Amino acid sequence: MAFGELDHVALVVRDLAAMEALYAPLGFSVLYRERVEEQGVDIVGLRAGDSAIELLRPLRDDSKLWHYLGTATSKLHHVAYRVDDLEGELARLKSLGVPLIDEHPRRGAHGNRIAFIHPSYTGGTLLELCQTPH
Numbered sequence: 001m002a003f004g005e006l007d008h009v010a011l012v013v014r015d016l017a018a019m020e021a022l023y024a025p026l027g028f029s030v031l032y033r034e035r036v037e038e039q040g041v042d043i044v045g046l047r048a049g050d051s052a053i054e055l056l057r058p059l060r061d062d063s064k065l066w067h068y069l070g071t072a073t074s075k076l077h078h079v080a081y082r083v084d085d086l087e088g089e090l091a092r093l094k095s096l097g098v099p100l101i102d103e104h105p106r107r108g109a110h111g112n113r114i115a116f117i118h119p120s121y122t123g124g125t126l127l128e129l130c131q132t133p134h
Helices: 016-026 064-069 086-095
Strands: 006-013 030-036 041-048 051-058 074-082 113-117 127-131
Touching (some): 006 064, 086 113, 086 127
Antiparallel strands (some): 006 074, 030 041
16 A cells, blocks of 8 residues: 555635635635534635645634644645555554554545544654545
């Protein structure tokens, strides 16, 4: 097993409409808008070739994402890669001693199943693995 193509790059943003307006003149078009209550975010996905830029706006003022964003207008949150078999990939990584935030998949945007690798393993970059619905 191996990581597949880049699925998306996620940015935590203070204002979805303002950030969407900044990306529109650059040629990025909206792929989806979604609220994921389980993760406490509103999401706007922007087309970036075969990948996407996900703009994440936290729903609650006490969110860890608001704390992470701080006073910035936007901030890189994670890079996501597609995998064909998320459970298998998580088991493989766990057997290699890779620290995982999620040992089991959880629900992501637009029906994806997702899991995160701990950034301590990747030098500070949060990596997401995502499996699209079949």
